[in-house]
Amino acid sequence: MPAAPTPRPPSLTERTIEAVRDGIRNGTFVPGELYSVYQLADRLAVSRSPVREALLRLAETGMVTIEKNRGFRVVLPGARELAEIMAVRVALEVPAAAHAARRAGPQDREALEKEREAMQQAVLDGDEGTFLLHDQHLHGLLLNLAGNSRTIRIIANLRDATRLVGMSTIRTSRSLEEVYAEHLPILTAVEHSDAEAAARAMRRHLESTGKLLLRGAATENDDVDRLWEDYVG
């Protein structure tokens, strides 16, 4: 494991970030509602400094917006934002998949296979939370294989902004099985060290699930396919 760049206990700032994320997931923070930074600091029993920093970072990723002298709001990304995000993901993850296919060694494939199995199990259990978790792990493994740390960081940030939408979307669309199936060609291509095929499969996967996300967030004014064409092309 090349990990462990931060073996020391998470700072209050980091814990606050996590707390806000959790709060968003479990409904403590309702998207659109206005919240006070001071009160949040009180609730978490920390001072305003780490809370302030945490919110600034979350705002950078687009997860919350800060309204000057008013407080902060949790933001659900709209269809346009999601289209932008998916455009970046496609641009970065498609070539990353190709690289991964070229560079994967036996132990890498084993790790991928493990995630695949976990995903499959989650499908059988109908557990979309676990499914999304392993889905992200799998994409993370591929990015790690590609070896570009900048890409990894960028995608991690984007993921944050979409996770919330993903949860609700994928559930209502009942397509765990389909999304799972889309991963298989990617893994097969990696298995065969076929970079071209891996890229194609990844693109297809991102397009498919991306449009699913877009549809979940689209209003009647949004033309999902047109948005996709405009941003991702």
Next chain:
Amino acid sequence: MPAAPTPRPPSLTERTIEAVRDGIRNGTFVPGELYSVYQLADRLAVSRSPVREALLRLAETGMVTIEKNRGFRVVLPGARELAEIMAVRVALEVPAAAHAARRAGPQDREALEKEREAMQQAVLDGDEGTFLLHDQHLHGLLLNLAGNSRTIRIIANLRDATRLVGMSTIRTSRSLEEVYAEHLPILTAVEHSDAEAAARAMRRHLESTGKLLLRGAATENDDVDRLWEDYVG
């Protein structure tokens, strides 16, 4: 102009970021040297809070590293880092150029033409500082045309990390003229709304100047072409 999201005076944090950038450019901060956050705060006559935040942000972009309980250092990206950065730029800017070609209107082309002229003048003057400035403006215009705000932000961050290297590299290689010439096919393609050609030209440009940068930063252990192949592919 859809700009002006921050019409208010820059905060001390922002001014500190700028101060550090300037300091790096004009040699006040020597790469590799260790500097004290406290002393920097004193020197700028501000408190530690904004300086701390500024350095944290700069550290995120990779421009400086923070050594725990020791201070901070300015980092010159190595060949590997540059390869990673260029990989991201290629992945994002090549499709962006295609989009830009599709969407450019008359006034957009006029703006691009203005930058081209300014670049040309800078070439004639042998002024690589001005040249790089307009080069960045031109790339910025294309990204704006493509319309993805995430992409814009990401590239802006990457630029920061490379600017320093670019300055010294492009001067020694005396290739202002060549780099300028590489932009022309891109602009021609945009003029003709030829997305494919724009993408090709942008890729070629980024590959050429990217390798130039890599060579400038490479040690005897680095094989530039191999690095490029590994990361950008």
Next chain:
DNA sequence: TGCGTAGTAGTAACATGTTACCCATGGCGA
């Protein structure tokens, strides 16, 4: 009723105090 305006609550941004921690150094004993 409509509108400007003083008043008020609440905050962003910054300054400063505090604590625990890390690292380098030098003395000391084996």
Next chain:
DNA sequence: TCGCCATGGGTAACATGTTACTACTACGCA
């Protein structure tokens, strides 16, 4: 000579105080 540990300088992270704004509110005037 080498390794160990106490010590002190210096910092990261956090807590808290302070100030200048900003957006809302309500009041009074037309």
